[in-house]
Amino acid sequence: MKIGFFGVGNMGGPMAANLAAAGHDVTAFDPVPALREAAEESGVHTTDTPADALAGAEVVISMLPSAAAVTGLYLGDDGILPRIQPDALIIDCSTIDAATSRRVAEAAAESGLAMIDAPVSGGVGGARAGTLTFICGGSEDAVERARPILDAMGKNVFRAGPPGAGQVAKICNNMLLAVHMIGTAEALQMGADHGLDPKVLSEIMRVSSGGNWSLEVYNPWPGVMPNVPASNNYDGGFGVNLMNKDLGLALEAALATRSATPMGALARSLYASHANQGYGNKDFSSILALFKRKDD
Numbered sequence: 001m002k003i004g005f006f007g008v009g010n011m012g013g014p015m016a017a018n019l020a021a022a023g024h025d026v027t028a029f030d031p032v033p034a035l036r037e038a039a040e041e042s043g044v045h046t047t048d049t050p051a052d053a054l055a056g057a058e059v060v061i062s063m064l065p066s067a068a069a070v071t072g073l074y075l076g077d078d079g080i081l082p083r084i085q086p087d088a089l090i091i092d093c094s095t096i097d098a099a100t101s102r103r104v105a106e107a108a109a110e111s112g113l114a115m116i117d118a119p120v121s122g123g124v125g126g127a128r129a130g131t132l133t134f135i136c137g138g139s140e141d142a143v144e145r146a147r148p149i150l151d152a153m154g155k156n157v158f159r160a161g162p163p164g165a166g167q168v169a170k171i172c173n174n175m176l177l178a179v180h181m182i183g184t185a186e187a188l189q190m191g192a193d194h195g196l197d198p199k200v201l202s203e204i205m206r207v208s209s210g211g212n213w214s215l216e217v218y219n220p221w222p223g224v225m226p227n228v229p230a231s232n233n234y235d236g237g238f239g240v241n242l243m244n245k246d247l248g249l250a251l252e253a254a255l256a257t258r259s260a261t262p263m264g265a266l267a268r269s270l271y272a273s274h275a276n277q278g279y280g281n282k283d284f285s286s287i288l289a290l291f292k293r294k295d296d
């Protein structure tokens with residue numbers, strides 16, 4: 001397939017490389033020249049104008065930082081929507097609010113173009129390894145058309161519902177992730193405050209009713225598990241700033257439907273405060289620091 005790819009940053013770079021490695025003809029645009037050079041080295045063609053990435057493109061993929069960037073790319077003054085060929089499929093993999101996803105998909109539909117939102121779970125490691133989970137919103141037909149392309153970048157493809165539903169499912173997941181990470185951190189700290197070994201406590205809770213992903217796969221206590229950010233000074237992984245972005249999106253989504261999300265709201269405040277203490281670029285499991293005692 002001939003693919004135009006927009007945004008080759010931390011996630012988009014390895015995703016575009018995996019598409020090229022699978023035999024697709026990928027042309028990428030990113031405003032940052034160094035990222036275009038890195039993409040070239042991974043087998044992706046690049047261009048310094050967005051229009052050139054669209055030439056002959058049967059599929060257009062975007063992986064951008066924000067709703068403003070997505071709106072600007074497709075609908076802005078010099079937006080690409082009018083220049084995309086009529087039978088092309090648009091796949092936006094950015095994590096943004098569902099309302100913006102729906103708005104851009106509606107504009108695409110008015111131009112006769114199929115568009116899906118396909119935010120991902122799995123982080124930079126999953127993007128590199130080609131093991132991402134894609135959580136899609138769009139028509140069944142459009143998601144089926146996207147599936148073979150997404151398979152080259154990930155191992156799971158879900159359809160959550162119509163346009164915007166992928167974004168809603170993704171932020172529901174990340175809100176729950178924030179909540180169980182905070183709960184895991186406070187439980188481990190309380191055990192340690194009572195003299196328990198966090199490794200032993202983790203083993204007990206893992207096979208008991210408190211078991212959860214943060215405890216079992218991504219333990220926040222340094223040294224309990226190898227190869228997790230907690231055992232690497234909380235470097236790498238999923239940053240507090242990105243978690244804050246997703247919790248902000250969850251809050252917006254809750255406001256839009258007047259949903260009660262007290263745990264999500266508290267998680268948002270705790271993570272905002274954590275970022276304000278200088279942890280913005282650390283992994284989100286560093287929230288354990290919130291419960292550490294200064295007298296230890």
Ligand code: NAD
Nearest residue numbers: 006007009010011012029030064065069073094095123124
């Ligand atoms: P990033 O900032 O590294 O990459 C985004 C890229 O988009 C940048 O290189 C930027 O120059 C480029 N860009 C901005 N406007 C553009 C435009 N008009 N045309 C082309 N390129 C443009 O961000 P990232 O970490 O790759 O994240 C991308 C998206 O994936 C975000 O929405 C993020 O929430 C989501 N996400 C990230 C992770 C993660 O662990 N990094 C995990 C899951 C989801």
